[in-house]
Amino acid sequence: MAMTITEKILAKAAGKDKVSPGQLINANIDIIMCHDVTTPPAISMLAEKAIDKVFDREKIVVTPDHFQPAKDIKSAELHKRLDDWAKRHNIKHYYKLGRAGVCHALLPEQGHIRPGEVIIGGDSHTCTYGAFAAFSTGVGSTDLAAALATGQLWFKVPASIKFVLAGSLGHGVYSKDVILAVIARIGVDGALYKAMEFAGPALAEMSMEARMTITNMAIEAGAKNGIIGFDNITKQYLDEHLKEKTNYTVYESDADAEYISTEEFDCAKIEPMVALPHLPSGGVPISQCAGMAMDQAYIGSCTNGRIEDLRIAAKIFKGKQAAIRTLIVPATPVIWKQANDEGLFDIFYDAGCVIAAPTCGACLGGFMGVLAAGEKCVSTTNRNFVGRMGHPKSEVYLASPATTAASAIEGKLTDPRKYI
């Protein structure tokens, strides 16, 4: 019987020939991502239950990122708990300060993500890795603890919704605009408990980095996972990034696989989008919100802190001045160095931007750019909930790196197409 790519990967992980939506399965986990906020509690739980063990020291990837470098004493203690545990269990892939980065940018870059595998992480944006034709989902600390100790986790097989991205993106329009348009249409629970499978010709024109922006925000529509099929672009990225275990299995959806619905988008008609407060579904075309005054611009995060994003922003900033305080946060040390080597930091410096070390930082109101009451921030991040980046009375406007850079220059929400 026909299956979707999500069903095929879960069937393999559960050792079954076939699974169907709604079915409960116990799946073997291939990779577990651990960071500094949700893993320390998992470690403590395991110790409390006297099951202080890991199922496979080579299948766990650890990188502190949320409050890294430690923003205060309490965060330093979280890092210490993570560090002690990673050392005690001799975790093979442990990225310490200096090599640590925003997890969802770091894992693919360092070659830990392979097609056909099941990946979980103690972070809701773990769905990012679905861009590589893998099943990937975020979990809480207890699930994380269970998976760390046993290498398995229960799942309910999700039904799939197909998103056909037709046409070509217009000038100055990016994958961030596409996913904001998708979420604006279906709502923040439009894919609740479901798999969001993306297909269509527009994807063929997107790099892996651009695709990761799309799957990254699947959780913002309530989805269990976002997933994109394998193609030559996927292969090329993997050829450049996989360091060990370079073999993998490619699964694809059967032509007659069942979807509970199909949504089509003509990407040629999508304008640069801005998600207004306080939900990621608040996306409107820039033409409907241009001119609104901003206090801060933030370019970074697991959604849009990769080198391609920094290049897009730098091209717009070149020779211009930021009118509002602007933070550039490269997501990983490799991206940081690459941006430096390419001269992007000179452009950002000349424009009056702050260049930070890799961290999740202000995306979640942690540190490095937190907002005061009444302040508005245009940001390349993924959430604009109440208080997300600081004071509960501050506001976050989600946009692409291009729109964010153009808005930084003018100090108000700005259509980036005039700068490109």
Add this chain to the structure above:
Amino acid sequence: MAKAHVYKRDHINTDEIIPARYLNTDDRAELAKHCLEDLDPDFVNKAKPGDCIVAGEDFGCGSSREHAVWAIRGAGVQTVIAKSFARIFYRNAINNGFYLIELLDAPEKINDGNELQIDYKQGLIKNKTDGIDINFNPLPDFALEIINAGGLLEHIRKLTTD
């Protein structure tokens, strides 16, 4: 008897339940002090042990932080009754042995301050203030198994030691 704290809103998210500025700790008592702080700063003063939270759709959307469940539970709340729950929050609650009630007409049939008596086995809420009975579907068996074991890790421990 459980007093209902009703928020007639959809998409109450994890940033409202426990803002990220408090995620530098996983101390349950500390987290409980800030439960729902950005939604209702007065909640922790009003909430008494055994009370419940009532809300609309997609309760707990956003982050995977289990701190949201710990904060709610730490504040003494016995259950959350909502039209629907976000996926990760739902898993986290079950994994902690914390009961959730999915009830489509929750915000219509329960008003703020109502006194409720909840029978989880029968799937029955007696709204003592308004004098009405409200039926709900109990959690699926696999979830009850985990809850009855005292959470996922206890469940796994029992499975592996039995």
